[in-house]
Amino acid sequence: MHFEPQRSGYEGGAGRRDAQGALYMARMHSPGRGKSGSTKPLVDKAPEWSNTDSKEVTELILSLAADGHTPTAIGTILRDQHAVPDVRLVLGKRIGQVLAENDLTGKYPEDLMSLMRRALRLIDHLESNRKDRHNSRQLELTESKIRRLSRYYKDQGQMDSDWMYKREQLRLLVE
Numbered sequence: 001m002h003f004e005p006q007r008s009g010y011e012g013g014a015g016r017r018d019a020q021g022a023l024y025m026a027r028m029h030s031p032g033r034g035k036s037g038s039t040k041p042l043v044d045k046a047p048e049w050s051n052t053d054s055k056e057v058t059e060l061i062l063s064l065a066a067d068g069h070t071p072t073a074i075g076t077i078l079r080d081q082h083a084v085p086d087v088r089l090v091l092g093k094r095i096g097q098v099l100a101e102n103d104l105t106g107k108y109p110e111d112l113m114s115l116m117r118r119a120l121r122l123i124d125h126l127e128s129n130r131k132d133r134h135n136s137r138q139l140e141l142t143e144s145k146i147r148r149l150s151r152y153y154k155d156q157g158q159m160d161s162d163w164m165y166k167r168e169q170l171r172l173l174v175e
Helices: 054-066 071-081 087-091 095-101 110-128 133-156 167-174
Strands: none
Touching: 054 071, 054 087, 054 095, 071 095, 087 095, 110 133, 110 167
């Protein structure tokens, strides 16, 4: 019998491998290494009961974006109220791609904006609770994630290369 040697917890920063050998990243600021969340079923066409009119779905996406909804909120509304379980099965592209084609994307990516909103809530909390060490640490971690994600978007060309995160200007960016 052939046994593989035991591996230490440190894998050289390259992440971990699952049972099939696929590489996935560990958590950034916590010890957990598992995959979280659910997995979508592997299907290649929309269900029969769903709304498959691509022109109507595109119009719904554009009208919801004009109302100020984020791509995530648009997907939830389409799923819950308009019987579109997966936009990609109907249109062949993501909601963000539809918005980008029609120049309705925001100045900053949605995940970066949600991190900045979280940082702003933590800053507001710490103004009245200065000794809250746990939340001050969470603010540091959130700001670290903002810097790391902004570096990624700068490398991808989705943000200005001279943009920098500044805590003082955060309220102006979010509002």
